[in-house]
Amino acid sequence: MKKVNFSAGPAILPQEVIKQAAEAIIDYAGTGLSILEVSHRSKEFVATMEKATALVRDLFQLPDNYAVLFLSGGASTQFFMAPMNLLNEDDKAGYISTGSWAKNAIKEAKAFGKINVLASSEEDNFKYIPKNYEIPQNLKYLHLTSNNTIFGTQYHQWPESPVPFVCDMSSDIFSRPVNVSRFDLIYAGAQKNMGPAGVTLVIVKKDILGKVSRYIPTMLKYETHINGESMYNTPPVYAIYVSMLTMQWIKDNGGLEAMAQRNEAKARLIYDEIDRNQLFYGHAVPEDRSQMNVCFRLHDESLEAEFLKRCAEKGLDGLKGHRSVGGFRASIYNAMDLEGIQKLVDLMQDFEKEKA
């Protein structure tokens, strides 16, 4: 039975990408060697790195004053690396608290400057994205988490920021067009829409760097990796290769506009069923619902285990909700197709009929 992978991350990748990714393990770019054992300085891998960088530039139509970096350490490393590179001790930054990852970003940033939490939806278990807060002009930057994997909320409109704008896009990057010129720093762990775990994308406006006075270890300075073209040290070769393949797949399938259209249609299919079905309800408020992570529950919680068992029987995998929300979470990243979601919707309908 073919499985449908609803995992929140590491997450579903396109079948075409997986096929090419397996081929390169045996013979990479006609070298006769596995990609796992080639030098990162080989002309073949330098070409892969250049292609990966060019694809990010192409998909986002990046202006020249932005650098593209492939780093390691995940978004959890960016939580401290961003303030370490952007904030002096007495500088202020504003953060919006929209979930567990936003809270971690806030916690790590506090060691490097004065952090103002401008708005939070924590008192309502992060069911919504706060709006209509003031963004003081004296902040060095504003930090947002664009999509909240655990709580299933997503920004559908960016705040007008009078200050530089830093955004953790780990769980919705490449799912829709983004006007990057509104941002100063974007970071994203790869393991949702971009590729396998083990690489982190950073897009940074170069002129915001070099303005803090603290000592920064070489590996933690963005400039090190800009100057080294993401090869200051040995990069995570294979994770970058598979990310390149995935970005090529996005491009071949119409780019970010096409991804956004597909993702809207997919999200509509499952949210319409959640709203129609008598048994289920959604966690997030409708206007802030995520198109990547759909968090939903059963009114009768005692049926949860049974529904999950039925999902497993149908090959619908990874649907157990995060303990912070409970219930179910369907992660429906770029590589998920409508057919996969339809199987889940069919099961929800069957389940409703049975329990009626």
Added chain:
Amino acid sequence: MKKVNFSAGPAILPQEVIKQAAEAIIDYAGTGLSILEVSHRSKEFVATMEKATALVRDLFQLPDNYAVLFLSGGASTQFFMAPMNLLNEDDKAGYISTGSWAKNAIKEAKAFGKINVLASSEEDNFKYIPKNYEIPQNLKYLHLTSNNTIFGTQYHQWPESPVPFVCDMSSDIFSRPVNVSRFDLIYAGAQKNMGPAGVTLVIVKKDILGKVSRYIPTMLKYETHINGESMYNTPPVYAIYVSMLTMQWIKDNGGLEAMAQRNEAKARLIYDEIDRNQLFYGHAVPEDRSQMNVCFRLHDESLEAEFLKRCAEKGLDGLKGHRSVGGFRASIYNAMDLEGIQKLVDLMQDFEKEKA
């Protein structure tokens, strides 16, 4: 033509490992999913992580008071993470300067304490491993680089250290038995004997931690990853999986004693030819020669390009020496067999006959 991979890193891996590594891209552990898209919290990957940890413990016969961590960021991250976790600002540490990587370790450590370079072979282009230096008792630790990839030298005997002992074993870990109880912290980028680029092994004696007063970001504290069992955040799943396969291969092939015997025999074959052949000479002094990276040159440098061309024609790949030494470098890690080295030796002999 089958290539022989003499690359310094990322480097040759066993063919059996590559085959299993490719299979898991298509179907991981019978899940019906690619390992690139499974959750790191899945029971299958938790089992892989546990097995990888157990293999490190087993191969090194690790005492219980040592933790095994799989991190990201490479040895270049350990260069600052080790002193950040072990040194207060006024504490002293001793470093031995045996090559480019040792120098980088020294440079990064200087931000976190008082660094004494106890000995250096830099004035002689790092041809030897310094010996007979004094190790002051008041040091917090002594730091060594066990094998110098660029210069082809290696410690064959550890100094008697009266202070805690920190060692970068990136390029010879798993190549020979190590009495870990003599060390307090060992770190190694995977991309030589352990696996593909993208994961870093850390073996740490737990009681040396928690003694510094500076603030350390969560991701940079060893304790975070001890408590999180290397899963505080999403780990580099695939690089850990392939490392596990490689360690299993080492175990199946007799463990570290057997690796050491094979590696001694392989090194003897190539060094004997370098010493015998009228055209070539070695870079390192004989007593400190590396069994992993064999650096050698032609007396007549004008023949270098021709020799490299002949190597390429025979499928002998990755032999160009690092610019700091010039000439050639044959990296002959665990997965290299005698047959591969014999091909290089045969070519050296043919080349000598031609040029006689």
